[in-house]
Amino acid sequence: MLETSVLDHPVGGPAVFAAQIEHLLHTANQGLIRVRVVPMDAQVYAPAINIAELVLPNGLRIYATTDGGVLYRGGMDENTRMAEFLQRAADASLPETESRALLEHVRDAAATGKPLLRL
Numbered sequence: 001m002l003e004t005s006v007l008d009h010p011v012g013g014p015a016v017f018a019a020q021i022e023h024l025l026h027t028a029n030q031g032l033i034r035v036r037v038v039p040m041d042a043q044v045y046a047p048a049i050n051i052a053e054l055v056l057p058n059g060l061r062i063y064a065t066t067d068g069g070v071l072y073r074g075g076m077d078e079n080t081r082m083a084e085f086l087q088r089a090a091d092a093s094l095p096e097t098e099s100r101a102l103l104e105h106v107r108d109a110a111a112t113g114k115p116l117l118r119l
Helices: 004-008 014-029 076-092 096-112
Strands: 050-055 061-066 070-073
Touching: 004 096, 014 096, 050 076, 061 076
Parallel strands: none
Antiparallel strands: 050 061, 061 070
16 A cells, blocks of 8 residues: 555656656556555545564455564554454555556656646
């Protein structure tokens, strides 16, 4: 999940940003990831860390957070808190088809030097 604010702040210049978005779209089109965009007005406030949910073959979920390094979170309380946050973000995010369309728009705008988002 990406918050829309990251789509309006290109990193590495327009060509690099367009290539980064294209990579996300390509990976999603291969079925390796699902990309969802969370609108700013959804008011889902993320912690100041990145969160990855790792689902093991037996269904066990492990949460990894990055804050200068990687820390695997454990314990029922911590896992519940992370799962609830990710579910709130998923519930507030755009559907996958709309998210991809927005990413395509941002990629094309970055590639042509046009303003990225006008939400």
